[in-house]
Each structure stands twice: as structure tokens, then as C-alpha cells.
Amino acid sequence: MMTVVHVDLATKQYDVKIDNTLHLKIGEMIQEVWTSRKVAVLTDENVGPLYLADVVKQLSAAGFDVLPVQVPAGEGSKSLATVGDVVSQLAMYGFTRGDGLVALGGGVIGDLGGFIASTYMRGIAFIQIATSLTAQVDSSVGGKTAVNLEMTKNIIGTFYQPDLVLVDSTYLKTLTDRDLVEGYGEVVKTSALDSEAFFQLTGSITSIEDLRQHAPELSEKAIAYKAKVVMADEKESGQRQFLNFGHTLGHAIELLAHGQLRHGEAVAIGMIAITSRFERDGVSPKGMTDQIKQRLDAVGLPTSSEIIGTSAFFDQLKHDKKNHNGMLNLVGLTSIGQPKIIKKSLSEMPDFI
Numbered sequence: 001m002m003t004v005v006h007v008d009l010a011t012k013q014y015d016v017k018i019d020n021t022l023h024l025k026i027g028e029m030i031q032e033v034w035t036s037r038k039v040a041v042l043t044d045e046n047v048g049p050l051y052l053a054d055v056v057k058q059l060s061a062a063g064f065d066v067l068p069v070q071v072p073a074g075e076g077s078k079s080l081a082t083v084g085d086v087v088s089q090l091a092m093y094g095f096t097r098g099d100g101l102v103a104l105g106g107g108v109i110g111d112l113g114g115f116i117a118s119t120y121m122r123g124i125a126f127i128q129i130a131t132s133l134t135a136q137v138d139s140s141v142g143g144k145t146a147v148n149l150e151m152t153k154n155i156i157g158t159f160y161q162p163d164l165v166l167v168d169s170t171y172l173k174t175l176t177d178r179d180l181v182e183g184y185g186e187v188v189k190t191s192a193l194d195s196e197a198f199f200q201l202t203g204s205i206t207s208i209e210d211l212r213q214h215a216p217e218l219s220e221k222a223i224a225y226k227a228k229v230v231m232a233d234e235k236e237s238g239q240r241q242f243l244n245f246g247h248t249l250g251h252a253i254e255l256l257a258h259g260q261l262r263h264g265e266a267v268a269i270g271m272i273a274i275t276s277r278f279e280r281d282g283v284s285p286k287g288m289t290d291q292i293k294q295r296l297d298a299v300g301l302p303t304s305s306e307i308i309g310t311s312a313f314f315d316q317l318k319h320d321k322k323n324h325n326g327m328l329n330l331v332g333l334t335s336i337g338q339p340k341i342i343k344k345s346l347s348e349m350p351d352f353i
């Protein structure tokens with residue numbers, strides 16, 4: 001049965017639809033929210049060969065004038081160069097303000113596509129078809145869009161909400177184990193932020209096979225939590241910062257790993273590093289780091305990195321968006337389901353870490 005999470009914001013409302021038959025109803029679902037128009041379907045070179053032709057066929061049958069656009073797979077496509085390439089294609093095809101962009105892919109395609117949709121002609125309509133676990137549990141919901149510069153992650157971006165998000169676990173069947181497991185880093189994050197009940201559920205996942213089997217349930221729970229937080233604080237002036245648990249250190253690690261670590265892997269390492277420091281300081285209860293680590297170990301996510309503590313690492317921390325005048329807002333957990341912002345100055349980070 002289809003689950004619908006409604007995201008209700010001051011200036012925008014949309015549905016996140018979760019069901020394993022949605023891939024058969026793309027045209028119908030999009031027709032419910034968009035009138036006839038030009039539609040760019042943005043995807044990457046892994047997802048494209050698997051699903052693009054079918055999505056184009058369904059959208060064309062539903063009366064849309066479709067432009068397929070494929071970019072290289074991977075974090076490298078979250079770049080201004082790729083934005084330029086895609087925007088040129090939209091302009092050449094005659095896209096105007098009344099047209100739309102569908103992101104068919106993982107978090108990279110969602111972040112890139114959302115950024116393009118939010119800036120092309122100052123904003124065209126946007127829909128996400130989430131095909132990776134990261135996208136199905138986190139990135140497709142909430143409206144954060146971004147591209148990177150070589151020196152830092154997500155430094156150029158917008159808040160731009162989609163008109164619709166489609167989450168179908170059928171797509172995960174073709175996802176590699178590594179890409180699936182990466183997404184689980186964000187699930188463990190969300191479960192620790194949310195509640196004992198959700199954290200117990202992640203505690204029951206003991207293998208990658210378990211993860212594959214429980215992915216739909218995990219997506220529902222993660223999206224419900226994220227939607228609640230985003231509805232309370234769309235632009236991250238308060239509690240939305242909690243969704244950055246593990247990310248201040250994680251983004252620095254991800255960038256300095258130069259493509260060797262995926263986002264969710266770096267976040268996993270970041271959660272362990274920050275929680276162990278807060279456990280040492282008495283902010284987090286004894287044993288919490290081990291509880292989180294046990295969940296990450298169960299699917300083989302990394303939990304340590306030699307990058308932590310290097311001068312390049314401390315230098316990266318200043319680019320965190322939760323740095324305000326040299327003070328970092330770090331996310332810690334006083335207990336499961338009870339996140340808290342703890343302020344530390346950049347200058348005290350080398351002693352703290």
C-alpha cells in the first residue's frame with residue numbers, strides 16, 4: 001500500500017510517495033501535479049542505461065515533451081561545469097519558466113538537478129525520482145540543493161522544494177552493495193536523532209541482506225522524521241541543524257578523501273568521532289559510541305579515518321555552514337532521540353578532537 005508523507009511548508013506543499021509500484025506509474029504520478037510542458041529528465045551514466053528510456057517513454061505517453069539529459073556518475077558532477085552543460089542543453093531545447101526538471105537518480109542527481117531547477121530562469125518546477133538509498137531516506141526530501149567547489153562540499157546551493165518526490169524501493173535492486181550501505185549511514189544518523197524505537201530498528205539490521213529487505217520500512221521512518229524537522233525549520237535556523245549530525249567532521253573527511261569515501265561513509269566516521277568526544281566529555285552517555293558503531297559495523301561501514309586530526313582537516317572545518325564567526329555548532333546526542341547543539345570555537349577543535 002502506498003505511504004504518503006505530506007510536506008507542508010509556509011510557501012509550498014508537496015507529497016513524498018513511497019511504494020514499490022511507482023516505477024510503473026511515473027507518467028500518471030507526474031500528470032497529477034504538472035500540466036503539459038517540456039520536461040528535462042536528468043540522470044547519470046549508471047542510472048540512465050537502466051531506467052531513462054522507460055521514464056522518457058512514460059512521460060511522453062503522458063503528453064510531456066521530454067529532453068533526456070545524462071551526466072557522468074559520481075560526486076564530480078556536483079560542479080558548476082556540469083551545471084553549465086545542463087543549462088546549455090535546456091536553453092538549446094527552448095526551456096522556459098513554465099517547464100520542469102525531473103531528477104532521476106541518487107543524491108548527486110537530486111542535489112544537482114534541484115540546483116539547476118532553482119536557478120534556470122530563476123526557477124522552474126522540479127520533481128525527484130529517488131533511485132539510491134541515500135536519496136530515498138534523506139536527500140530527495142527537504143529542498144537542500146548544492147554543488148561543490150574543489151575546496152569544499154555543498155558550498156553553492158539553494159533551498160528549493162520539489163513539487164513531488166517518488167520513492168520506489170524496486171530501484172534499489174540494481175544498486176551496488178557499497179552504494180546501498182552508504183545510504184545506511186544516513187539511516188543510522190536519523191534513527192539516533194529520532195527515537196529509541198527507530199534506533200532499535202536499526203539495531204536489528206545485522207547484514208546487508210537485512211538492509212535490502214528492510215529498506216522500504218527504513219525509508220518511511222527516515223522520511224517521516226526528516227519531513228517533521230523540515231516542516232519545523234525549513235531554512236535551518238534551528239533544529240534542522242540536527243540533520244547535520246556527523247556532517248561537520250564528515251564533510252571535511254569526505255572532501256579530503258578525494259573520492260575514496262562516499263558521503264554516507266564519511267558521515268559514519270564523523271558520527272563516531274564526534275560521539276566518542278562527547279561521550280568522553282559527559283555530553284553523551286557512556287556506551288553510545290559503541291551502540292552507533294555496532295549498527296555501522298553490521299553492514300561494513302567505516303568508522304575511523306586517519307584524516308581526522310590533520311591540519312588540512314582542521315582547516316576544512318571552517319567551511320562548515322554551522323560556523324558562525326569562528327564558533328561551530330556541533331550536533332551531539334544527550335540520549336537517543338535527544339540531539340543538542342554544542343558550541344565549540346574553531347580554535348579549540350584541535351584540543352577537543
Ligand SMILES: NC(=O)c1ccc[n+]([C@@H]2O[C@H](COP(=O)([O-])OP(=O)(O)OC[C@H]3O[C@@H](n4cnc5c(N)ncnc54)[C@H](O)[C@@H]3O)[C@@H](O)[C@H]2O)c1
Pocket residue numbers: 044045046047050073074075078105106107108109111131132133134135138139140141142143144145171172173174175176179182183186262263264
Ligand atoms: N540534499 C540533501 O539533503 C542531501 C542529503 C544526503 C546526501 N546528499 C548528497 O547526496 C550525495 C550522495 O548521494 P548518493 O549516495 O545517492 O550518491 P549518487 O547519486 O552518486 O549515487 C551513488 C551511486 O549509485 C548509482 N545509482 C543510483 N541509483 C541507482 C540504481 N537504482 N541502480 C544502480 N545504480 C544507481 C549512481 O549512479 C552512483 O554511482 C552526496 O553528494 C551528498 O552530499 C544530499
Ligand SMILES: O=C(O)C(=O)C[C@@H](O)[C@H](O)[C@H](O)COP(=O)(O)O
Pocket residue numbers: 138142144146153154186236240243244247321
Ligand atoms: O537536509 C538537511 O538539512 C541535511 O543536513 C541532510 C544531510 O544529510 C545532507 O548531507 C545535506 O546535504 C548536508 O547539507 P549541508 O548544509 O551541511 O551542506
Ligand SMILES: [Zn+2]
Pocket residue numbers: 186247263267
Ligand atoms: Zn548527509
